[in-house]
Amino acid sequence: MKINTVILTSVLLGISSMTHAADRVRPAWNGTPDTLFQTYVVIQGLKDLGYDVADPVQLPIEMYHIAIGSGDLDFNAEHWEPLHKAFWEKAGGAAKLMPIGKLWTNAVQGYLIDKKTADTIGIRYLEDLKDPKKAKLFDIDGDGKADLYGCDPGWGCERVIEHQLDAYGLRKTVTHLQGGYNIIIPDAIERAKEGKPVLYYSWTPFWLSTVLQPGKDVVWLNVKETSLPDGQRGNTTVPGLGNLGFPVNDVMVIANTAFLKANPSATKFFELVQIPTEDINAENQFIFKGEKSNEQILHRTKGWIAAHTSEWDKWIAEAKAAK
Numbered sequence: 001m002k003i004n005t006v007i008l009t010s011v012l013l014g015i016s017s018m019t020h021a022a023d024r025v026r027p028a029w030n031g032t033p034d035t036l037f038q039t040y041v042v043i044q045g046l047k048d049l050g051y052d053v054a055d056p057v058q059l060p061i062e063m064y065h066i067a068i069g070s071g072d073l074d075f076n077a078e079h080w081e082p083l084h085k086a087f088w089e090k091a092g093g094a095a096k097l098m099p100i101g102k103l104w105t106n107a108v109q110g111y112l113i114d115k116k117t118a119d120t121i122g123i124r125y126l127e128d129l130k131d132p133k134k135a136k137l138f139d140i141d142g143d144g145k146a147d148l149y150g151c152d153p154g155w156g157c158e159r160v161i162e163h164q165l166d167a168y169g170l171r172k173t174v175t176h177l178q179g180g181y182n183i184i185i186p187d188a189i190e191r192a193k194e195g196k197p198v199l200y201y202s203w204t205p206f207w208l209s210t211v212l213q214p215g216k217d218v219v220w221l222n223v224k225e226t227s228l229p230d231g232q233r234g235n236t237t238v239p240g241l242g243n244l245g246f247p248v249n250d251v252m253v254i255a256n257t258a259f260l261k262a263n264p265s266a267t268k269f270f271e272l273v274q275i276p277t278e279d280i281n282a283e284n285q286f287i288f289k290g291e292k293s294n295e296q297i298l299h300r301t302k303g304w305i306a307a308h309t310s311e312w313d314k315w316i317a318e319a320k321a322a323k
Helices: 008-013 033-048 061-070 085-090 115-122 126-130 132-136 157-167 181-193 257-262 264-272 277-288 294-307 309-321
Strands: 027-029 075-081 097-114 146-149 174-177 199-204 218-220 249-256
Touching (some): 027 033, 027 061, 033 075, 033 264, 033 277, 033 309, 061 075, 061 085, 061 097, 061 249, 075 097, 097 115, 097 257, 097 264, 097 277, 115 218, 157 199, 181 199, 249 257, 249 264, 257 264, 294 309
Parallel strands (some): 027 075, 146 174, 146 199
Antiparallel strands (some): 075 249, 097 218, 097 249
């Protein structure tokens, strides 16, 4: 399946100018290989329901929320709730688009450091990096400040990080590195493997936790007090890990409200489809190994559906009955 790439300016010009049949379903996708699997799963479900589904349109996260809200696209299968709440509200809220279903739950995010430094220096909290001496341990460029391998602009996680750097008084001692997460994170891995101190943001499920294993190679930092932007709320304490400072998220489909009302079968499928976390982790292993072409991911999607035929058939039957 070929993926359409739409540059940012196409949104500003109005992607509704693209040719599509009135009854064709138009998915959105953020362009990262690790989110394509669930996109293909949902697409195949719609096809099994008889829908004509276009290739996914690639857009930044905030932009595809706007495109779905305006009706230029119909759905996306990677909305994090509450992380993307601000994008949802900006795109028009419930009147325009709605998060629906739970593809998987208990997705966690936060800050990690190498276990060696955590144990040796006694760093447990993000706020510990207010101490210039402790922060300097994670200095990469020689300016005396800790360098945090952070989050891409537009993903949503960068809003939390930027807010917390201010809220916890870390601006003078910590620099937020941004430059394409999948481009900069290999450097963090290399530093950790060399036994050097490293500080980075990450999430689960994601392939990185199999390379730098929490509890073995790295540890999650806690925060002493939760402070979040954009009116975000939610549980930030994870059993066994502590208060990570980020709400535990559900990963959901987000779809145009008018589309949901007009398509009860699709709506019911969005509500029903689920992917076990361990299967997301397994998919991420393939991505890490370099097996991340669109064709390879689509092939694994078909294999996953075949391995879950009984459950899949029930979802499809129930969704068809919703008509």
